[in-house]
Amino acid sequence: MNWISNYVRPKINSLFSRREVPENLWTKCPECGTMLFHRELKDNLNVCTNCNHHMVLTPRDRFEDLFDGGIFTEVAVPEPVADPLHFRDQKRYPDRLKSTQKKTGEPEAMLVAEGDMGRTPIVAAAQDFSFMGGSMGMYVGNAIIAAAERAVEIKRPLILFSAAGGARMQEGILSLMQMPRTTVAVEMLREAGLPYIVVLTHPTTGGVTASYAMLGDIHIAEPNALICFAGPRVIEQTIRETLPEGFQRAEYLLDHGMLDRVTHRKDMREELITLTRMMMNLPPAVKGELPAPTDEDAVEPSSAPEVTASEQKNTAGKADKSS
Numbered sequence: 550m551n552w553i554s555n556y557v558r559p560k561i562n563s564l565f566s567r568r569e570v571p572e573n574l575w576t577k578c579p580e581c582g583t584m585l586f587h588r589e590l591k592d593n594l595n596v597c598t599n600c601n602h603h604m605v606l607t608p609r610d611r612f613e614d615l616f617d618g619g620i621f622t623e624v625a626v627p628e629p630v631a632d633p634l635h636f637r638d639q640k641r642y643p644d645r646l647k648s649t650q651k652k653t654g655e656p657e658a659m660l661v662a663e664g665d666m667g668r669t670p671i672v673a674a675a676q677d678f679s680f681m682g683g684s685m686g687m688y689v690g691n692a693i694i695a696a697a698e699r700a701v702e703i704k705r706p707l708i709l710f711s712a713a714g715g716a717r718m719q720e721g722i723l724s725l726m727q728m729p730r731t732t733v734a735v736e737m738l739r740e741a742g743l744p745y746i747v748v749l750t751h752p753t754t755g756g757v758t759a760s761y762a763m764l765g766d767i768h769i770a771e772p773n774a775l776i777c778f779a780g781p782r783v784i785e786q787t788i789r790e791t792l793p794e795g796f797q798r799a800e801y802l803l804d805h806g807m808l809d810r811v812t813h814r815k816d817m818r819e820e821l822i823t824l825t826r827m828m829m830n831l832p833p834a835v836k837g838e839l840p841a842p843t844d845e846d847a848v849e850p851s852s853a854p855e856v857t858a859s860e861q862k863n864t865a866g867k868a869d870k871s872s
């Protein structure tokens with residue numbers, strides 16, 4: 550209306566209010582309902598400080614904690630044909646993709662990177678549950694193949710972090726085709742004699758569980774992660790019986806021989822270092838000698854992997870994403 554409400558007030562607001570809205574400052578734990586302050590939650594690797602629930606962690610945040618000094622090089626993933634079925638639900642598939650890309654700042658549901666983890670060279674791939682439920686479409690298939698090919702090329706182990714609601718229905722049969730494709734990719738690693746470790750995070754379901762997520766040499770899960778093909782509700786409705794407590798959760802699957810380990814997120818890096826060094830016939834890592842996950846000074850140029858100028862370099866502390 551007037552100069553004060555149209556100009557002065559917004560100006561004052563922009564000066565004093567931080568742009569974060571309260572929902573971004575506080576996160577409600579989906580398991581116990583506790584309100585958690587975002588900084589405290591980030592420091593605790595997105596694990597609820599009250600009930601220990603392991604919340605969704607984006608691939609980029611995960612890699613920043615995984616690689617030495619948070620430094621990694623992204624491995625390029627070939628772009629698949631966009632929307633071959635011209636799929637439409639409430640929204641056109643390309644529009645849905647575009648809005649998700651804008652929301653997450655990522656091109657697709659999987660990130661592939663190479664770098665050093667505890668001075669142990671690895672290739673890692675991580676699925677992004679916040680990107681359309683981490684659904685496996687053609688891009689995710691391409692990403693796993695790119696990761697396996699790169700691992701074979703530079704003779705490094707592959708560590709994959711799975712998180713998915715299953716196949717991407719917008720790509721129909723083409724998404725299901727990623728199950729055999731990724732199985733072939735895993736086979737490439739086997740033939741090259743390279744370790745393939747899968748870390749199953751909450752939730753890993755559907756075609757992902759039925760293919761690459763269950764084909765690892767070692768399967769580690771995060772605590773209480775739901776890991777299944779068909780979910781508990783579907784099974785309950787089909788067999789009309791109440792399922793046992795903790796059914797299809799990580800600890801239950803460990804007891805029944807489906808997993809090798811259940812490991813807390815804070816211990817995951819140490820454990821992956823120990824395992825990869827053991828499987829690659831490298832001397833065991835001496836505690837205290839490894840660079841800390843976020844200590845950038847710890848990575849000397851001599852110990853860092855060769856990075857060509859054309860390769861994109863990622864460093865920790867992307868404040869723009871977390872704010």
Ligand SMILES: [Zn+2]
Binds near residue numbers: 579580598599
């Ligand atoms: Zn909680």
